Amino acid sequence: MGATSYRAETKRVLTPVSKRKKRIPYIIAYGVLGVTTLPVILMYLWLLLRSFFEQMKYGFIPVHFTLENWQFxxxxxxxxxxxxxxxxxxxxxxxxxxxxxxxxxxxxxxxxxxxxxxxxxxxxxxxxxxxxxxxxxxxxxxxxxxxxxxxxxxxxxxxxxxxxxxxxxxxxxxxxxxxxxxxxxxxxxxxxxxxxxxxxxxxxxxxxxxxxxxxxxxxxxxxxxxxxxxxxxxxxxxxxxxxxxxxxxxxxxxxxxxxxxxxxxxxxxxxxxxxxxxxxxxxxxxxxxxxxxxxxxx
Amino acid sequence: MKIELKNICKSFNKKTNTIDNLSLTIEDGEFVALLGPSGCGKSTTMLMIAGIYKPDSGEIYFEDQLVNDLEPKDRNIGMVFQSYALYPHMTVLDNIAFPLKQQKVPKEERIKRAKQVAEMVQLEHLLDRKPSELSGGQQQRVALARAIVKKPKVLLLDEPMSNLDARLKIEMREEISRIQKELGITTILVTHDQEEAMTMADRIAVMKEGKIIQYSTPMELYKYPKDYFVAQFIGTPPMNFLKGKLSNRRLHLQNMTIELDREFLNFHGGEADVNVGIRPHDLKLGNSGDILFKGTVNMVEPIGHSQIVNVKICNEQVRFFVEPNTKMEYGREIEISADISAIHLFDAVTGRNLKNVHESQRQVKEYSFHSQE
Structure with missing residues (x-):
């Protein structure tokens, strides 16, 4: 009986720490991957927006929606x-x-x-x-x-x-x-x-x-x-x-x-x-x- | 169908023969086992009968017809592979009906016959499943059904039960024997399990390094092994061997000298090192037999109906059976004995059995075997 309660107590103390610790490698991995793939994703997004707008202000703010580009x-x-x-x-x-x-x-x-x-x-x-x-x-x-x-x-x-x-x-x-x-x-x-x-x-x-x-x-x-x-x-x-x-x-x-x-x-x-x-x-x-x-x- | 192999040779590299001048006759309706350790060429022999491999030299006859150059599909054989080799993309029914489809049997009849065979191996409730959804034993049944559905003249079984657990093995063993008898189909079983071969086959060909060492009925193999290799291969637990010396008709064994009958030996003069073989069943506790050994108990293995006792005699070990309620203690000194008639003598160099097999004994043996059928 004593043993079980002891085990339960230590578990309660340990879980949050170990969980956070377990996550650290994932956070690092996804962080690195996210930063490196961001330019690619942004370029595709730019491509999509650019095709539907007349121009991009400062190169990235879409202005005036149009279908003219799709006339082809x-x-x-x-x-x-x-x-x-x-x-x-x-x-x-x-x-x-x-x-x-x-x-x-x-x-x-x-x-x-x-x-x-x-x-x-x-x-x-x-x-x-x-x-x-x-x-x-x-x-x-x-x-x-x-x-x-x-x-x-x-x-x-x-x-x-x-x-x-x-x-x-x-x-x-x-x-x-x-x-x-x-x-x-x-x-x-x-x-x-x-x-x-x-x-x-x-x-x-x-x-x-x-x-x-x-x-x-x-x-x-x-x-x-x-x-x-x-x-x-x-x-x-x-x-x-x-x-x-x-x-x-x-x-x-x-x-x-x-x-x-x-x-x-x-x-x-x-x-x-x-x-x-x-x-x-x-x-x-x-x-x-x-x-x-x-x-x-x- | 009668199958005859004559002086077959087969080699996969140029140096050694995998199959070395092998001759074998299988009578119509007979169940023959090819028994031997792995790599002895038994599967190769079977694949040559199936037509997958071609022999380098020699002839294979099916009922007096030379089939060396006959394609497998034209040989009318069924085969069960060790891996079952089911077609994973087809249902159980399609798998079983596949050989009939190749024979262009009309669809309705094909399905009817496939269902009949499925019933025979108790698969009728699984016909719509894919092989991957079946257990090992069920897959094995499908493979068997597929092999027999076209009513082949020859059934080839390539270690069909080596992937099953011990209980299922015994069940399938009985089932295959039953179906074989029912259909009266000439059957060849390849196995390395001597128990499987002993229980199922009418005759066993014991193979070693591409050669047949002995080809006879299971009981004869057990009682009159021609060769040391056969003797140590057949029987569980295996035959016990003790080193001895033979000079003329005197056998020196341990520190005993045994005078042997003239008729007992098929050995002509001189001296020879011999292996003395005694089956575990022929050794008895106590001193009731002709030859007496003293030893210490090394190990006891209870197996329910009896106990296997491992005894150390000088530097050699023998196994024998005792009654289950006999108390055996480790390290205890005991006396065991055997009858002279029960021992086998094998030349340590050639492996030949030096014991004379009486023709009369042989004939009685064969007679009793045939009457059983």
């Missing part, structure tokens, strides 16, 4: 003396570019990843080592060579040509990520499929692929986002207005530093970001859930 959505834009192509053409092109890239990259990457993970062939080890090197290779160093190739193949100034270039540069990393997912699929499950009456290809399609769905989802999202934000290759290899994409469209708005219309620029930037945000909100669940395996692990 329904009418063509005159900028620096020349008229820009329709924003919807650029958006459509961006979707086509990212979509085709994603499809190609996932199909090739998933097959390559399976081969790297499961099939014994000569040069497999060497290939795995060099794929990562290839990924580290800066695409800017390839620009001239790629220009000659595209020109030779008649794919210069065509979206599909750039898709091929971008796919080639992305495949190594995709295959590598997908290989990791295939590695986690136990051999037993695949063997069970073979014994239950499937061919190797059918096992791959009906059993192994569904098991790495989260991996495929992750890779698709990554490649779509990287296609959406691709700038350098598109800027270099696309000339005609009909093939312009959103990133190049933005570039045109800031090409002449003396003529930048910040209101328009903010509005187009936000428009450019919107699909990415939506896409991320809808797909982040499948990015998070990663579970593979056929029952108890051995």
């Amino acid at each position: 959505l329904w009418s063509s834009v005159e900028h620096g003396g020349s008229s820009l192509p329709s924003i919807w053409t650029a958006t459509w092109n961006s979707f086509v570019f990212s979509g085709t890239l994603t499809i190609l990259e996932v199909i090739i990457g998933v097959m390559a990843g399976y081969a790297l993970a499961r099939i014994e062939f000569p040069g497999r080890q060497a290939l795995m080592k060099t794929t990562l090197l290839l990924h580290a290779f800066p695409s800017i160093a390839l620009l001239i060579a790629v220009y000659y190739i595209l020109n030779f193949m008649g794919l210069f100034d065509s979206l599909f040509g750039v898709v091929l270039v971008k796919t080639a540069l992305q495949i190594p990393m995709t295959a590598w990520i997908v290989k990791g997912f295939f590695d986690d699929v136990p051999w037993d499950v695949e063997w069970a499929g073979l014994i239950d009456g499937c061919s190797r290809l059918k096992v791959w399609f009906t059993i192994v692929l569904p098991l790495i769905k989260p991996g495929i989802a992750a890779v698709s999202i990554f490649s779509f986002l990287s296609g959406w934000s691709e700038f350098l290759l598109l800027y270099t290899f696309i000339l005609s207005d009909g093939n312009v994409t959103l990133s190049s469209y933005l570039q045109r708005l800031i090409s002449d530093p003396n003529l930048v219309n910040y209101g328009l620029l903010s509005a187009v930037s936000l428009f450019y970001m919107l699909p990415v945000l939506l896409f991320f909100i809808f797909t982040q669940k499948s990015l998070m859930q990663v579970s593979v395996g056929g029952g108890k692990r051995v």
Whole structure:
């Protein structure tokens, strides 16, 4: 009895102190993170406000609400003396570019990843080592060579040509990520499929692929986002207005530093970001859930 | 279906053979266990029968048909894996019906047959669940149902019970035996658990380093182990071994000299170091047997219906059973004895059993086994 009351007393004295002490690391961590991320958050806020107001007094106080900056959505834009192509053409092109890239990259990457993970062939080890090197290779160093190739193949100034270039540069990393997912699929499950009456290809399609769905989802999202934000290759290899994409469209708005219309620029930037945000909100669940395996692990 | 392996070799690196010139015949409807320590090649052998691995040399016959190059899907086999290898993205019903789907059985019949099999393994109330929502024992039942649903000619079981707890193991053991008998399906069980092999199999192939050491019925393995390896592997608690010396027909054991019958030995002259094996059940407290040992009690383990007593004799230890109400004290001097007929002699170098197995004994053994069936 005495012991319990003693314990209760000390607890009462100790709790507030220890609680505050426990919190200190969190306070420090969040404090540091908050201060460092503040500029980023403020910039986004500025972007949003700037697109809806006529001007910013002293650079940060919004004055006079307007929708004028968003006019580009329904009418063509005159900028620096020349008229820009329709924003919807650029958006459509961006979707086509990212979509085709994603499809190609996932199909090739998933097959390559399976081969790297499961099939014994000569040069497999060497290939795995060099794929990562290839990924580290800066695409800017390839620009001239790629220009000659595209020109030779008649794919210069065509979206599909750039898709091929971008796919080639992305495949190594995709295959590598997908290989990791295939590695986690136990051999037993695949063997069970073979014994239950499937061919190797059918096992791959009906059993192994569904098991790495989260991996495929992750890779698709990554490649779509990287296609959406691709700038350098598109800027270099696309000339005609009909093939312009959103990133190049933005570039045109800031090409002449003396003529930048910040209101328009903010509005187009936000428009450019919107699909990415939506896409991320809808797909982040499948990015998070990663579970593979056929029952108890051995 | 009768399965025949002839001179199978398989190697995963170029230096050593994982399976070394192995031959094995499994009769139609027979339940055979491949028993051995891990890494002895028993799973490899099974995967070759399944068609997952191809033998480097040798032939595999299913009912006189050479199947070396037959794809697994065309072999009409069912298999239960140690990890169960269920398809996690399918429900229990879909898992069980999957082999039928591959055979293009119409949907209605497929579901009907899957449900029948599920009933057989008492899973009918779990058909809509995903494998991750089942316990280990239930997952095991699903794997078994999936393996037998297409009525395969051969059932392969790869350590199917090593992930179950002791009680469930006994339950599943009985269930698998029952289903096997009911369907009359040729079955091969891979296991490292000698008790599992002894209780379930009609015949056991004891394997070591890619070779079959002995292939016979459980009782024969127990009573007439051909080899030191088999003797120490079969039986719980394991056989006791004492070091001895054989010169002609005299056995020197501890400080005794035992004169052995001419017929007792299958050993021709000279001297040899031997391991003398005595089953714990053959050792009795007191001096009623032919060979007498004196020792001190080292450890007592009560197991309910009896006690396992560990006795130290000189520098060696033996285990034997005593009645549960006999009082055993640590450190006490006791006398234990065994009959000469109960001992086994193994050459310490070759491991060969030097005891003569009477042909008559063997025949009686086989007869009694078949009559049990």
